[in-house]
Amino acid sequence: MSEQEVKKYSMAEVREKADAKEPWIVINDSVYNVKEFLNDHPGGEEVLLEQAGKDSTEEFEDVGHSSDAREIMAKYKIGELIDEDKKHNKKPSSHPKSASSDESPDNFSIWKSWLLPLTLGVLAIFVYRYFIAS
Numbered sequence: 217m218s219e220q221e222v223k224k225y226s227m228a229e230v231r232e233k234a235d236a237k238e239p240w241i242v243i244n245d246s247v248y249n250v251k252e253f254l255n256d257h258p259g260g261e262e263v264l265l266e267q268a269g270k271d272s273t274e275e276f277e278d279v280g281h282s283s284d285a286r287e288i289m290a291k292y293k294i295g296e297l298i299d300e301d302k303k304h305n306k307k308p309s310s311h312p313k314s315a316s317s318d319e320s321p322d323n324f325s326i327w328k329s330w331l332l333p334l335t336l337g338v339l340a341i342f343v344y345r346y347f348i349a350s
């Protein structure tokens with residue numbers, strides 16, 4: 217198996233880890249075990265423990281963590297949320313918007329789109345030739 221396997225966890229599993237021994241935190245659909253980071257977190261261990269077992273994406277982003285912080289967190293990543301529990305990376309393309317944009321608009325609507333300008337154009341030519349240019 218050459219590719220690194222990403223472990224998948226459900227939000228329920230993460231919630232079970234709300235205890236202080238193995239605090240798991242979800243940020244941007246990734247699951248982190250921050251146990252080893254508690255003492256090193258510049259923001260203090262309390263905030264991490266408070267967030268244990270939760271999706272703390274908002275809190276994490278609100279702080280405006282640096283790119284350094286984002287590099288550090290990669291070390292503590294243990295997996296990702298299962299697709300059903302994902303909030304942030306949901307692919308909108310799984311349900312393509314088909315309601316408003318029909319793939320094959322009926323011929324009449326194509327006609328309509330240039331019939332009016334054409335009619336106005338022809339009318340303008342007639343008006344010019346018979347009323348103005350004469």
Ligand code: HEM
Nearest residue numbers: 248258259263267272275276279280281282284285288289
């Ligand atoms: C694995 C996840 C996390 C990592 C690796 C991490 C890392 C860091 C780092 C490196 C800093 C220093 C400033 C910076 O470089 O941006 C920081 C600051 C801070 N972090 Fe985190 N953090 C994590 C999760 C969280 C969470 C979930 C919260 C929850 C609210 C949080 C709250 C804070 C706060 C409040 C500060 C600011 C401390 C200050 O400016 O005095 N962090 N964090």
